[in-house]
Every structure is written in structure tokens, then in C-alpha cells.
Amino acid sequence: MNKLIIKHIGIVPLMLLSLAFTASESQAEPVRDNIGVPIQDVKPTKLSYGKNILTDHRQRTTALEIKVVGSAMTKLYFSKIVLPKGAYIEISDPSRTEVYLYGWRDFLRTDARHGAQIFSPTSISGETALVKVVFPHGVTPTDNDIVYLDHYETRKKDQSKGIIDGQDERIPSICYKSRDNGFYQRSQATAFAAIGGYGTTWAVGNKNFMMTNNHVAGTNDALANGEIWFNYRADICSADNSTNNIVKIKPGHIITAGLSDWKDDYSLYALDQFDYKNAKVKALFGGLRISEKRNSIGDTLYIPQHGNGGIMPQKIAATKSGEACKVLYFHDPDHKGTRFNCDVQPGTSGSPALSQDSNEVMALVWGSSSDSNVGVSSWYLWDKVKSFIPADTNVNVPGIGDVLSAMVSIPSATVAVSAKSFNNDVTFESFEDQLVVHYGNANNGYSTMVVEGKDVVSGDIVPVTYRLAVESSCGIGNLTQSCASSSGTKINVSYKESDNLLLAADIATTSWIPLKVFAASDGHLAHGLLIKIANTHPNGHPVEAKNVIGE
Structure with missing residues (x-):
């Protein structure tokens, strides 16, 4: 794997485009033809790169790390991507709490407002963004492959205070x-x-x-x-x-x-x-x-x-x-x-x-x-x-209340990944339209859930089955588990090829698993839980070379 690292020690905020002012009541008749200015945000800091990140066309996986100290988010802009169908790009943070997968259909989703046809994946929160170009087994790199990173943008939190007439009471x-x-x-x-x-x-x-x-x-x-x-x-x-x-x-x-x-x-x-x-x-x-x-x-x-x-x-x-x-x-x-x-x-x-x-x-x-x-x-x-x-x-629809989220990256078919941990005793329930089957029992078993998966390469929607297991001091069981556990509760997710015999071996998919979380003590709805899954499927993922370039 080729790995390039870009680091910056800081970013300089641009000038504020327009400020919002706090209003106070006026005794005089207001001037109604002074509408004011739109409350536009400060522009992000733009940093140029201007290179093809594929420097060695023999490698089946190439990685690029971009780090900007003090940044709250990083957004990448690619001006040209030429890859064989079947190859894909993964964008993540170092801890893989955010992982996003993109194939050739995504690369067609371009924005011409930047003076060129630009593809920009979902931003990464925090200081560091990782880019990985993957050629799965059966997809051969060529000398004509291009992943041209034109520039990237960074933003800080709370860059300015614009309340002028009085205290900000938000x-x-x-x-x-x-x-x-x-x-x-x-x-x-x-x-x-x-x-x-x-x-x-x-x-x-x-x-x-x-x-x-x-x-x-x-x-x-x-x-x-x-x-x-x-x-x-x-x-x-x-x-x-x-x-x-x-x-x-x-x-x-x-x-x-x-x-x-x-x-x-x-x-x-x-x-x-x-x-x-x-x-x-x-x-x-x-x-x-x-x-x-x-x-x-x-x-x-x-x-x-x-x-x-x-x-x-x-x-x-x-x-x-x-x-x-x-x-x-x-x-x-x-x-x-x-x-x-x-x-x-x-x-x-x-x-x-x-x-x-x-x-x-x-x-x-x-x-x-x-x-x-x-x-x-x-x-x-x-x-x-x-x-x-x-x-x-056009009706008011109350949300579920507190929503917890988790990202699960599954490069292995055999390892169960802990999606979320809870300090208190909780139970889980699927939404009404989800297909769930329980196996074993509450203390020794698992549940399967069939969800829609989006094929990263083709864009097709395919059914994908995942196993969910509740882990506590009572054991590892299916979603019906309700355990008075002093050690808390975990929800684990795993993928098994035997549950997905109709899926191709080299497919990479993204999916969502939504769940309701109830307090075991009194049964009230405590949280919604939304798990996003990036599944690169082990049989389609090449062994990575360990070459590192740059520091």
C-alpha cells in the first residue's frame, strides 16, 4: 500500500461575509425598506493539492492521509477520476468511526460550480481524513488510472461571535x-x-x-x-x-x-x-x-x-x-x-x-x-x-427523542463488531417493516436482520443479512434478551457468507440498521439507534502492501 501524508499546523479563517445582529424593540417606527443582509456563513479554508494520488500503478491499494491541526472537518474535491469498474474509493477517519465507500456511479455525481466537474465525497469530522483507492480481486490496475485530488477544504468550529446588541442567549x-x-x-x-x-x-x-x-x-x-x-x-x-x-x-x-x-x-x-x-x-x-x-x-x-x-x-x-x-x-x-x-x-x-x-x-x-x-x-x-x-x-411529526449513532466497518466475515455499548440495562426492538428472525435464545443466540444494501460499484439495491447479538453478563443472545446486568449491554453486528449466498464474493455495500432501545427497568423508549455499515467483504479485498511514503 502506498501511503502519502499531508500535514498542516493550522488554518487561517477568512473574513466574515455578513454578521447577524441581535434585535431589540424600538419605540420608533421601523424603516421597512432596509431588509438587511442574508445570514451567510464564513467560507471554509481552501487548500490546493493538484496531483494524482495514484503514484504506483502496480499497487492494488493506495492511501493518502490529510491532516490539518485544529480543523473540525475536512472535505475533499476530486476533479478527475478514471478507474476500472469494480474499483472503489474509501474515505474514513483514522479510528474508522466514519467510513464512506464510492464507486463509478458516484463519480458521475459532479458539481460544475467550481469551474470544473468536481466530485466531493462526504466530509470527515476532525483533523484527519484518509483516502484509500481499492482494486478488489478480479480488478486490475492500469497505467491510465487517475484519482486527481484538486483541493480540499477545512473548517473550524465557532470562528466568530456576531451578536452585537446584547448577550448571545442561545x-x-x-x-x-x-x-x-x-x-x-x-x-x-x-x-x-x-x-x-x-x-x-x-x-x-x-x-x-x-x-x-x-x-x-x-x-x-x-x-x-x-x-x-x-x-x-x-x-x-x-x-x-x-x-x-x-x-x-x-x-x-x-x-x-x-x-x-x-x-x-x-x-x-x-x-x-x-x-x-x-x-x-x-x-x-x-x-x-x-x-x-x-x-x-x-x-x-x-x-x-x-x-x-x-x-x-x-x-x-x-x-x-x-x-x-x-x-x-x-x-x-x-x-x-x-x-x-x-x-x-x-x-x-x-x-x-x-x-x-x-x-x-x-x-x-x-x-x-x-x-x-x-x-x-x-x-x-x-x-x-x-x-x-x-x-x-404538512404535519408535525415528533422525533423519537434521543438518537445514538454508530459506524461499523466490516472487512471480515468472521469477527463480530461491537456497534454500541450502553451503561444501563436496555432491550432492543426492530422497526415494524424489518425482517428479523431470532435464533437460539436470549442468552445464547443471535438474531438475523435483512436490510437493503447499496452496491458501491453498480448502485444496485440488494438484500443483505446481518447477525445482531446482545452481549451482557447474562451471555450473548438474540434481540429478545433482557438482562439485569451491572456491567451494561453491547449490541454486536457480524456478517456471514452463509447468510448471503446470493451475493457476489467481491461486492462492497453500504447499509443502515435502525433499532429502538428501551430501558429494561421500566420499558420506556430511551433511544433510537442508527448503525451505518460499510461492508467491503473480505473475499473481494486485496492484501495491502505496507509501503509508506512521506511523514
Whole structure:
């Protein structure tokens, strides 16, 4: 294996494009023709590479490591990929808590906005991204193979503070769990959007609809290499950077989009159907209802958002000067624009401004000016998109509550991988539409689950069977296990060829396994668990050479 290492000791943030200002109530009649500026995020730092990472065409596996000290995420941009069908690219972090697989069909999903046809895989959180080009058995490398990395982008967390008139009163979403579970649970439907621009997005209703601003995601080119981060929230209230359960979902296609002027700055789009369906996006994270009524001055609001000038775990703005933040006035006589005093920051563009009473969306956050922040009024937004969203699907859908996530990389058919550990006694249950068969018993056995797998090379959807086993002091048993164990509980995942006789030996697949997790003590639904699987299948994976180049 050829291994190249690139390291940087730091990154320099760029200038802030525009700041969000905190509004305070004014006694004077507001100037309604000053709409302000969109709450755009700070651009990432772009670092050029400009090389074919395949330096030795005899190698069946070539690896590249990119490390930028202090970076919160790294996103790669490839301008040319020429590989034989059957070869694939793996992107991961060093601990393999994130692993993403891409084949030739993915390489066709390009974005022309960068001045060339660019393919960009899902970003890697943290300082280090690993790229591996794999030629499985039966696929021969050639001198014409090219994987040309044009450049990569890095971002820091919390690059700037833009609250000017007063104190930033936003707090991590998790802190509302004990105060008002309505705010916490409804905010699950809001996600970080890394698409054409960086902003915030949210799920609409009970079908595959997502909403944000047009200046965040207005074209299919923007979506082609984008990603949506659900569950990008702090795990504990005292540490807002403790984000261990992010779920990254591919966007799909634009359904309809307005213009980038303030009142029509909206974009309705769908998520990738495979991810949406198999990751149980609506069941786990919920969806929001767009209110069809006009707002009133004094209506109280709260805004779940991901803005801070850099990438930021979700916070909620619900107060201003110790009181509930609220609608201050309207931008125009028709009330198409709603002005409010909830705190926002660069990166908040596209957030939902929700009613503190009904939890319905009252405005689509757009921008700010010196005396207030502003969003597209929900009644006007609904009028623009209602022909694309059936009225009976525009409903509030509560998420499951706390969602835990795990990544499982399976290069071996014989080893069971521990997907997640729980300190407390828990039991597991599948969703209603999943095919599960229990073998053995609760203390000595396993369960099989048939899920959809996406063939990385062909893009075909194939059935894949995995074995799930619950491990505790009572033994290793099937999903029916309920054990009073002082040592906690683990859920293990394994892949067996004997369970998958119809799958080709050289296939690489990605899958999702969603589960419900219940507290064994009283049986209440404690968590949702979402396991993503990258299965490179051992018979199709070459033995890696150990050559290392660079340091």
C-alpha cells in the first residue's frame, strides 16, 4: 500500500461575509425598506493539492492521509477520476468511526460550480481524513488510472461571535431537554446543511421534503456533493462540543426553489431516497409543519440553528433579555417578511422560526439588519410550495427523542463488531417493516436482520443479512434478551457468507440498521439507534502492501 501524508499546523479563517445582529424593540417606527443582509456563513479554508494520488500503478491499494491541526472537518474535491469498474474509493477517519465507500456511479455525481466537474465525497469530522483507492480481486490496475485530488477544504468550529446588541442567549439544544421537551424534541428535525453554502435546514411534514434558503441550496449542482448532518447536537448540556452521534445523509434533488431575494429565498428539496428510507429519517428525527396562518406581533418564537461563523452543534434561541423572543413587526404591508428578536448568527440561514405555542414553523430565517432579524413568513412560504407538498403531509411529526449513532466497518466475515455499548440495562426492538428472525435464545443466540444494501460499484439495491447479538453478563443472545446486568449491554453486528449466498464474493455495500432501545427497568423508549455499515467483504479485498511514503 502506498501511503502519502499531508500535514498542516493550522488554518487561517477568512473574513466574515455578513454578521447577524441581535434585535431589540424600538419605540420608533421601523424603516421597512432596509431588509438587511442574508445570514451567510464564513467560507471554509481552501487548500490546493493538484496531483494524482495514484503514484504506483502496480499497487492494488493506495492511501493518502490529510491532516490539518485544529480543523473540525475536512472535505475533499476530486476533479478527475478514471478507474476500472469494480474499483472503489474509501474515505474514513483514522479510528474508522466514519467510513464512506464510492464507486463509478458516484463519480458521475459532479458539481460544475467550481469551474470544473468536481466530485466531493462526504466530509470527515476532525483533523484527519484518509483516502484509500481499492482494486478488489478480479480488478486490475492500469497505467491510465487517475484519482486527481484538486483541493480540499477545512473548517473550524465557532470562528466568530456576531451578536452585537446584547448577550448571545442561545444555548445548546440538549439543555432544553429538562426545561421544555417540546423544544428539544422538535429541534431534532433541524440539521446542519453543508451544501452549496453552509447553513441550516429542516425536515417538512411526514414525507421526503427538506427546506432551507435558496442561497444555501438552490440548484442540483449544489446538492450533488452536499451533505446533511442530522443529530449534530451536544450530548451533554455542560459541553456543547461533545457531538458523538452525528448522522450524515446525502441530499437528493431540488423540488422547487425561489430566487435569492429575501421573500423568495427558499429551496424545497428531497434527501437521497436510499438514505431517507433506510435511515428512518422521519421516524427518528421527525418533521415540522409549515403554518398557513399569518403571524401576529408578539407571537413568541424559538429557533434551532447551526450558525456561529464556523460549524457549530445545534443551539436554540428562545429568549431575549430574559423574556421569550418574539415577532416585533413585519417588513412589508403584506406581511411576507417577519421581523423578530431571536438571536441568530452566520450559518443560521435556512433555520425554522418555530412557535413556542404550537411548534409550527412561523418563518424561514433569512437575514438580519441593525434592529432586528428577519425571515420569510410561513403563510407566504406555504403559498409558494403548497402545490408540491400534499396538504395532508404538512404535519408535525415528533422525533423519537434521543438518537445514538454508530459506524461499523466490516472487512471480515468472521469477527463480530461491537456497534454500541450502553451503561444501563436496555432491550432492543426492530422497526415494524424489518425482517428479523431470532435464533437460539436470549442468552445464547443471535438474531438475523435483512436490510437493503447499496452496491458501491453498480448502485444496485440488494438484500443483505446481518447477525445482531446482545452481549451482557447474562451471555450473548438474540434481540429478545433482557438482562439485569451491572456491567451494561453491547449490541454486536457480524456478517456471514452463509447468510448471503446470493451475493457476489467481491461486492462492497453500504447499509443502515435502525433499532429502538428501551430501558429494561421500566420499558420506556430511551433511544433510537442508527448503525451505518460499510461492508467491503473480505473475499473481494486485496492484501495491502505496507509501503509508506512521506511523514
